[in-house]
Amino acid sequence: MYAILIASFASIATFFALFLSETSNWGWAVFFAVIGFIASMSIVGFVIRKKVNRIMSDIQFDIQTEQKRLSRKVEQFRNKPYGDPHLLQKQLMDEQKNMLRKALVMTEGLDRFVNWIPLFRRQINTTRLQFLYQLGDFKKVDALLPKCLIIDPMTASLKIARQFANQASLDDIKKSFDAARRRARYDQGLVLYSLMAWIYVQNQKIDEAIAVLELAKKNNHVDDEGPGSTIKRNLDALRNNRIKQFNNSGLGDQWYVLQLEQPKIRYERQTRPPRYGRF
Numbered sequence: 001m002y003a004i005l006i007a008s009f010a011s012i013a014t015f016f017a018l019f020l021s022e023t024s025n026w027g028w029a030v031f032f033a034v035i036g037f038i039a040s041m042s043i044v045g046f047v048i049r050k051k052v053n054r055i056m057s058d059i060q061f062d063i064q065t066e067q068k069r070l071s072r073k074v075e076q077f078r079n080k081p082y083g084d085p086h087l088l089q090k091q092l093m094d095e096q097k098n099m100l101r102k103a104l105v106m107t108e109g110l111d112r113f114v115n116w117i118p119l120f121r122r123q124i125n126t127t128r129l130q131f132l133y134q135l136g137d138f139k140k141v142d143a144l145l146p147k148c149l150i151i152d153p154m155t156a157s158l159k160i161a162r163q164f165a166n167q168a169s170l171d172d173i174k175k176s177f178d179a180a181r182r183r184a185r186y187d188q189g190l191v192l193y194s195l196m197a198w199i200y201v202q203n204q205k206i207d208e209a210i211a212v213l214e215l216a217k218k219n220n221h222v223d224d225e226g227p228g229s230t231i232k233r234n235l236d237a238l239r240n241n242r243i244k245q246f247n248n249s250g251l252g253d254q255w256y257v258l259q260l261e262q263p264k265i266r267y268e269r270q271t272r273p274p275r276y277g278r279f
Helices: 002-020 026-079 086-114 120-135 139-149 154-167 169-184 192-204 206-219 226-241
Strands: none
Touching: 026 086, 026 226, 120 139, 120 154, 139 154, 154 169, 154 192, 169 192, 192 206, 192 226, 206 226
């Protein structure tokens, strides 16, 4: 890594400059060499992070701008319905995919920093993974997954969803789930727990699904409203043997982005706009 090399060179130069000039004894020379290494790493890191953050901010700005435009389009349709709502849904999906493809291209500007920041290649891959997943390019997603940083619950959920789609064993899926839930902070794993419960239900493992949802109640804020209500409602359904009522739709886009199920679109007199996933 270039940053480490530069910092090491600065550290060595500081040591010999102080020791050979007899300005300091070897102990103080070593001390200031360490300080020089830390200072150099901090300076280089600050400069690189500033450039990286600028690119990431540009990507996020473009995505948010496009999302606002699509939201306005939906709002216009809601206020003044026109044309075929299914055709509008297709147009929205196509425009969203174009937005994601553009964002994917913009991530190429990050490649030049790979040799400057440790593990930065994996960080870039994780960002690209999210775009590719939403584009439905699962061949590239599966190839990229082993090269990503699976840290946050949402990325872990993407991995587990692909394991399920690729017919991985329940033992392997559970290992991924357990590793992810241990890293998840309180109230950050609703989708993760709901996904694992859903997978158990698909495999007729109802007792295991109940156990996962009970664990979700312990580690997340669950009430009668909001996304947390999905955990409570599904737990009640399974406990009362109402398996068909198990439904993760209450999680909204966070659930549908996994592309394991499609949202059920309802129109009243063909005037309601279609729902679509957001990044």
